[in-house]
Amino acid sequence: MMFLFPQPEVAALRGGTVLRWGVIGPGQIADDFTGTLHANSDQRVVAVGSRSADRAAAFAARHGIDTAHASYEALVADPAVQVVYVASPHPQHLEHALLAIAAGKHVLVEKPMTTSEADTRKLATAARAAGVLAMEAMWTRYLPGTTVIARLLADGALGTVHLVSVDVGWPHDPDPTDRMFDPAQGGGALLDAGVYAHWFARFAVGAPVTSRTTGAVSDGGVDLQSVTVSTATGGAQAVATTSMTAWTPGLATIAGSTATIRYTDHFVFPASFALHHGADAEHWQEPTGLQGRQGLVWQAAALAQYVAEGRTESPVHDLDVSIGIAASLDAARAALDTAVPEQDTSAL
Numbered sequence: 001m002m003f004l005f006p007q008p009e010v011a012a013l014r015g016g017t018v019l020r021w022g023v024i025g026p027g028q029i030a031d032d033f034t035g036t037l038h039a040n041s042d043q044r045v046v047a048v049g050s051r052s053a054d055r056a057a058a059f060a061a062r063h064g065i066d067t068a069h070a071s072y073e074a075l076v077a078d079p080a081v082q083v084v085y086v087a088s089p090h091p092q093h094l095e096h097a098l099l100a101i102a103a104g105k106h107v108l109v110e111k112p113m114t115t116s117e118a119d120t121r122k123l124a125t126a127a128r129a130a131g132v133l134a135m136e137a138m139w140t141r142y143l144p145g146t147t148v149i150a151r152l153l154a155d156g157a158l159g160t161v162h163l164v165s166v167d168v169g170w171p172h173d174p175d176p177t178d179r180m181f182d183p184a185q186g187g188g189a190l191l192d193a194g195v196y197a198h199w200f201a202r203f204a205v206g207a208p209v210t211s212r213t214t215g216a217v218s219d220g221g222v223d224l225q226s227v228t229v230s231t232a233t234g235g236a237q238a239v240a241t242t243s244m245t246a247w248t249p250g251l252a253t254i255a256g257s258t259a260t261i262r263y264t265d266h267f268v269f270p271a272s273f274a275l276h277h278g279a280d281a282e283h284w285q286e287p288t289g290l291q292g293r294q295g296l297v298w299q300a301a302a303l304a305q306y307v308a309e310g311r312t313e314s315p316v317h318d319l320d321v322s323i324g325i326a327a328s329l330d331a332a333r334a335a336l337d338t339a340v341p342e343q344d345t346s347a348l
Helices: 028-040 053-063 072-077 090-102 117-130 144-154 189-205 292-308 319-336
Strands: 020-024 044-049 067-069 083-086 106-110 134-137 161-169 208-217 223-232 237-243 253-256 260-263 273-277 280-284
Touching (some): 020 072, 072 090, 083 090, 090 117, 117 319, 134 319, 144 189, 144 273, 223 319
Parallel strands (some): 020 044, 020 083, 083 106, 161 237
């Protein structure tokens, strides 16, 4: 018997609410984000801000953006900007998001939202007090395939979920000048790639009640790789693996009592998956043709829809989820005894 997959519930890329975006941090992820917004949606980046006037001007020229600001303060004060995409390095997310929030702008903050649970709480508190929409840029959650899987989980199509496995690993050559090897710059595999794995585990089975992490740490104090085994309410277990020493295929699996989902492409990106019923398997194919980081566009469309609906948090990845992920990453890094920089705890 053929299984009918639910239709993906995703925001329209065209024809919906169009926001005017400002970008903080004109690096590679901002390049990819802006490129796919302009190519694949009606959303538009109208301004970019950097402490380097030359970098801001070059970014604006590449993407046909009207305004380049030589400071972040000028970017958030720009009356043409409705929402700010914070794409600066991890340790600067809190500072830059707070700037935008204080200016009354909505914010989409790259993952991890901040480098600690305490700082993520501070960001969430500020956004809630200001009444603006604040959203972590966990773009994988907004992809069509993920929305289908969320429906399958909600509908009980897998029965009782018992076990999840997920891995994310991209190798980096050891280089003391690379921020990935510098604790002060938010280095390490967990904050860069592990955030996806820890998010997926929570998405599939819920918040962890207990967890244990083992792994390897560099001489400079950043986590090189780790495996976290966690247990959620009800006993479902998840294994989240991350590495910056090796490449892993990213083929996540959600195993239930009646069916199992197995990704057939890297789960972080627009991907297809198979639904296994014993020896039988049915395949869901990613329908949009978007590949790799082109999929960043879906989160922007979702945010625009939420603003139109008057929301101040994502209904599928709210600020409490972001706080929970940050807590999981804190716990994993503490278990590895990494050199975690001192965090801002004034909000506690």
